[in-house]
Amino acid sequence: MNPCKPHLAFAILSVLLSACGSSDQAPQTAEILRPVKTLIVDTQGAVNSREFAGVVDADRKVDLAFRISGTLQRLPVKEGEHVKAGQLLAALDQTDLDIQLRAVKADFERARAEYERASTLLERNLIARADFERTQAQYFVAEAELQRAQQDIEYSTLSSPFEGYIGRRHVENLSEIAARTPVLTLVDLTSLVVRIEVPESVMILAQREGIRPDMYAVFQGREEVQYPLVIKEISTQADAGTQTYPVTLSLPPITDLNVLPGMSAVVGVRPYARPEGQAEVVYLPSQAVLEDAGGRFVFVASPDGGGQAVIDRRNVEVGQLSSFGIAVMSGLSSGEHVVTAGMSQLSAGQHVLLPGTSAGE
Numbered sequence: 001m002n003p004c005k006p007h008l009a010f011a012i013l014s015v016l017l018s019a020c021g022s023s024d025q026a027p028q029t030a031e032i033l034r035p036v037k038t039l040i041v042d043t044q045g046a047v048n049s050r051e052f053a054g055v056v057d058a059d060r061k062v063d064l065a066f067r068i069s070g071t072l073q074r075l076p077v078k079e080g081e082h083v084k085a086g087q088l089l090a091a092l093d094q095t096d097l098d099i100q101l102r103a104v105k106a107d108f109e110r111a112r113a114e115y116e117r118a119s120t121l122l123e124r125n126l127i128a129r130a131d132f133e134r135t136q137a138q139y140f141v142a143e144a145e146l147q148r149a150q151q152d153i154e155y156s157t158l159s160s161p162f163e164g165y166i167g168r169r170h171v172e173n174l175s176e177i178a179a180r181t182p183v184l185t186l187v188d189l190t191s192l193v194v195r196i197e198v199p200e201s202v203m204i205l206a207q208r209e210g211i212r213p214d215m216y217a218v219f220q221g222r223e224e225v226q227y228p229l230v231i232k233e234i235s236t237q238a239d240a241g242t243q244t245y246p247v248t249l250s251l252p253p254i255t256d257l258n259v260l261p262g263m264s265a266v267v268g269v270r271p272y273a274r275p276e277g278q279a280e281v282v283y284l285p286s287q288a289v290l291e292d293a294g295g296r297f298v299f300v301a302s303p304d305g306g307g308q309a310v311i312d313r314r315n316v317e318v319g320q321l322s323s324f325g326i327a328v329m330s331g332l333s334s335g336e337h338v339v340t341a342g343m344s345q346l347s348a349g350q351h352v353l354l355p356g357t358s359a360g361e
Helices: 004-029 095-123 129-155
Strands: 037-040 050-065 070-074 088-092 157-159 164-169 182-199 213-219 222-234 244-251 264-272 282-284 290-292 295-305 308-315 317-322 325-330 337-341 351-353
Touching: 050 164, 050 244, 088 182, 095 129, 182 264, 213 244
Parallel strands: none
Antiparallel strands: 037 337, 050 182, 050 264, 070 088, 088 157, 164 182, 182 244, 213 222, 213 264, 222 244, 282 325, 290 295, 295 308, 295 337, 308 351, 317 325
């Protein structure tokens, strides 16, 4: 029995050493899965849209003010009230204006009588022409003063130039009002616009010709609904303070939301819609497209289950760089995951984790 013990001990030791060797090698063969950031391709129209902060405004909006100074005597409208075209909105006290009008009218009548008398004397050569012309000039001045006094009476009232709503009352009744001071703001809520500020970095890449981009507005509380927008005006002069370019977008009538001027909106801009029959174009961030001796390419993460994917090198044909990114004319299909960050640490055939997946899954 004793001669067998050394052999048995040696066998047990060999098994233990073999087991230890296997456990040491296991971590070396396990592949570390690297998470990647991807963009899902959509060839039906475009990929991700750009977003800008927008503010709703009335397309027709006017601040109403008196052309003369005076005491506000009538202010029969309230904020938010609907008014019709031609409706009286405010009026000044006309007491002093009526007195002034009567005085000016009396001066006019006297000047007209003197002018008519001078005309008769001139026909009979009983007055010097210089005296006649002086009388005529006085008559013309009196006539102009009368017209101005009559105009001041008309300027003492404010009427609605169009049908709309009172957006704001800037003053209270019985206030002393200076000329040109805003009294009311009138807005037309049937025609709204959304105003955005486009940064210089986007404007410099904007296409000057061709189909205009697809634009939409999203409002708080209804984020799932996209309301279409149409470009109305694009300023070519940057704001001196922000160095951004104002863009005005027309908003069609909305019946399911109470959209009012001053409300905020998120404006989304999708790349140019693809006309029927035109080749599919995909817009990617410019850094997603790489280039080597084999040409331009991207890394595509092909899902293989469990939140994992295999990296595939895909050669692509690219077009122009625009504010939406670089145009990929061919090489990609709808639904594919294009890697957009960390490409320098990837290689074809490498296993990675898709966004939203942890290493332990």
